[in-house]
Amino acid sequence: MTNSRCTKFFALLMVLLMAMFVSVGCSSEKESSGEAKKTDNTSNSDNTSGNTPQKGGTLTIGYAEEPDSLDVQKTGMMIGSIVGSNFGGSLISMHPKTKEFVPNLAESFDISDDGLTLTFKIRPNITFSDGTPLTAKNYKETFDRALDPATGATIIPGQFKQVKEILAPDDSTLIIKLNEPSAPFLVNLSDPGYMQPLSLAAIKKEGDNYGRNPVGVGPFKFKEWKTGQSITLERNNDFKWPAPFFKNQGSAYPDQLVYKFIKDYQTMIAALDSGSIDVAYGIAGKDVDRYENNNKYQVFEMDRQGIGLFLEMNTENEALKDKIVRQAVNTAINKEAIVQAVLNGKGRVAHGPIPASFFGYDPDVEKYDYKYNIDKAIKLLESDGWSKNDKGIMEKDGKELSFNLMILDRWNQPSQMVQAMLKDIGISIKIQALEAGALIEKAASGDFDMTFMGYFGVDPDSLYTFLHSSQINVMNHSRVNNPELDSLLDKGRKTIDLEERKKVYFEAQKLIVDEAYWVPIYSEKQYHVANKRVHGITQAFNGLLFQDSWVSK
Amino acid sequence: MGQFILNRILSGIIVIFGISVFSFLLIHFIPGDPVKIMLGQNATPEAIKQLNENLGLDKPLLVQYTTYITNVLQGDFGTSLKTGRPVITEILDRFPETVKLAAAGIFIAIVIGITLGIIAARFKSSFIDSGVMMLATLGVSIPSFWLAILLIMVFSVKFTWFPIAEGTGLRDLVLPAVTIGVLASTMISRLTRNGMVETLSNDFIRTARAKGLEERIILFRHALRNVLIPVVTLIGLQMAALLGGTVIIEQVFNWPGLGTLAIGAISSRDFPLIQGTVLFMGVVYVMINILIDVIYGIIDPRIDLSAKEAR
């Protein structure tokens, strides 16, 4: 949850990839993989403190980035949606424990047997914070606005690709018709940030300024935005329509919810220590022990859903198109050391392109993955005709093995380790730190040798986005064009039978590891830390929810 | 006098014009196509062409500059690519924070600088004098960002007295302002000391001493007053420089001022914002300089203004 444009892509990706298996029917399966667990120290304040929730006070949340806009349809950043979810809501919500979809702004919903027609009954008596009532027509207009190219919406157009039409036959009925059944569609719809209803009257009134003065139906309403510093939201006293799984079915407890934007990580830690923020997102493994051993804090731990760090190689690069070179690179990376140094051991080595928590993960990958072995890596290169020149760099036909490695600032430490490890086998690396937007742009257009990358997802279908030939110029940064892999990834998408599907992905993984397009490095644990003066934080699989939260004075 | 002010303003305008040309040309040198960045990776060629036309990027440079400067004169600095807000709004949001920081820093610098300067002059040629002057040399030798980190390590991490700036309140202001103050004080203390030493050797001071005037009165009534004018000028110049120059310190302390805005704009290649901040910083600097010269001329008529102008 750190970097701007990247986060946007990954947010998009994550939601898109919550394919078939996290839907209503199969949700119980996911439970066992234990996506999110609280550490022992984490108290559920309701039983430890014995206090009853109190109204009042301010809940302050620290976040590394500041949104570009609070017009949730236009924001390109995940934080825009995160802040937006506090003054918004969604038709349906995903239960944080059972992962089932439950009605929220809709009082009920129905999916036709062919999966093509979704009918929502809008809950009566919901009003926007400016007083206008929420109707089905209003919801339809909200989506229409997002789909209008003139709006320049960022997320919804992509997520609504399968939508055929949206109807609002009466004030309380909203019908969405799809071209083809789509399980991820429900997941998308359940996002209270991006998918919230908007007051078109307010948009019209505010014009271009709407992004700085939004109006919504959520538990909080917008109060103030101090650019470069914070966004303050205040309680919406009329709010009484939270998702049914919350204990608090009325308006929120705190008077104010403040998001403070603290770009510098050390400053974020200091702010958490001094109590000037109550909740900090994305605390690094190296710092988390301090909080776990301190009873003033509660730590929320989650496994990253996806691979947190992997190295992509551009297979159109003169030298990297040679599989043996890629395999040598894989053999030269000591992933264990990186996990220890960068994550303080708080994460897992990634052996293949998908993490162990995914469906279709083949445990055998740990056996057939490349083992760190410098001598072997050097021998591989030598067998391929490379030999060290007087600078100590591998050379063949006058060509040196030297590459640019693109990184984001936060990957500085692992990049220097990779650089040192590859130097050991005679590969010279130049590190190029870029801003997220620039990195994505270069990666997508194939204008790079190697790049670090990370992704969020829940299903092996993520691989389609990253390695299918149809995704070249989009997310297939490595520019892999392998018909065998293509057909496997296509097959994985269509196969319904679980055993069958599993086999497809076992095969795909093996192929990907053998081709060594990437060096998968780790899946880190993610930590959010909160001061214990905040009670009743609900942990969802991808973040924290504050509807039941209150602060002690 | 009037002629001098007029001249000063005229040359200021020329400089500001130069800055506007510089800031305008700047973005034409920066690699990366602004339009592509605005529209994203999957933009259609038509859309790119359209936006190019809308922004006037397909026109000759001179036409582009004329349009740009006309807009600027009407207060329109363009729109930030990242936030979609007017550039001038972004700048004006941040500027007060930089002013606050610079003012607090200068205040601390004055207190430290003048005090040390007086002490050094009073104990001229003693170990105190050389100690103070040594400190002044140290002050210009220490990297601002290191001093900032040291202060953070001691006062935020070790003693937790002052938070690393999380907001812009008084408590947050202390450490960055002290950093600036310590660095800026060195020049003030030097100038105060040298000026006072020179005055103290003057005849009228000797006469005063001979008359048996108290040393304290000599120091503050006579000597200090005489050095105030150059010191005030220096302070003015430092203030002008700081308004655009707290960049690194703002960055270390995460201070939401013009400096962090400029660095952010450069790293995210937000072209209109880069242009706007550069132009704004330059104009502020020039205007304060003019102001200082004019005030200087008014309060100290002994200065030969025409000679100064001729340089």
Place this chain on the structure above:
Amino acid sequence: MANISKTLESLEMQTTLVKKQPSSLKLNFLKEIGSNKRARYSLFFLLLVILIGVFAPLLAPHDPEKPYYEALLHGPSKEHLLGTDSIGRDLLSRLLYGIRATLTAASIAVAITFTIGTFIGLISAYIGGIIDNILMRIMDVLLALPTIVLALAIVAILGPSLANAMIAVGFASIPGFARITRGAALTIKSSGFVEASRSIGSSHSWILLRQFLPNIGGVLLVYTTLFIGVAILDTAALSFIGLGAQPPTPEWGTMLAEGKNYIYQAWWLATFPGLAITSVVFSVNFLGDALRDMFDPKSMGR
């Protein structure tokens, strides 16, 4: 930081240096330095630093780029005298090698500033009139922007690297230097012996090179020395914000930036590189001050 030095230049130049008559370089320079305690000590220290930099491979206990994975963020110990960084590299070795990057950067930056700055300043003063006016207005424009912003803009155009940082710092300091040169040269011009030389048929270039340059040599030497300090600080600042030296090159500013991320775990990472920069810049400035006093005895004795 740099701005403050800009202020220093413009102000002190007017108050002290310009007043004095240029003849200083003719005195026995080396002897003078040898007899000045401050100059001697700082020169000695700087020479020592340079030697350490040159012989870093012999002196450094470890390879500065080699990570020891079993020794991540270890504090000062027998094995690693100043501790290790986040990927287990020996801090002392990196500091010693860092001298190279720092001094190279500073000398190249100063060379750029000196050459172009002196040239512009001399031309401006010598020719005068419209040329002088145009050149000085351009310098005004560049002076109006903080050095670091100017350098940032240049790095944004050229891309981040130590070489580009040197160039950026070098160019960004030109206006200040040109101003000083011009000011000093004007005093020579006003002394009237340009006319005298012209009247006996001396060429322009002869006058510039043989009369101007040696006579303002003292001023230039003082300011060049002081500029070395500024250049070290500014390149380190650029590296500190990630626009200078690139990893794994050991460079003090970059090392400080990395150290800043570990102020809770490893105080030594953010302490020693800063100490290194400060001590080198301090002795450069100390030398500069001593030189200033030598060429301008008035400022010392009063």
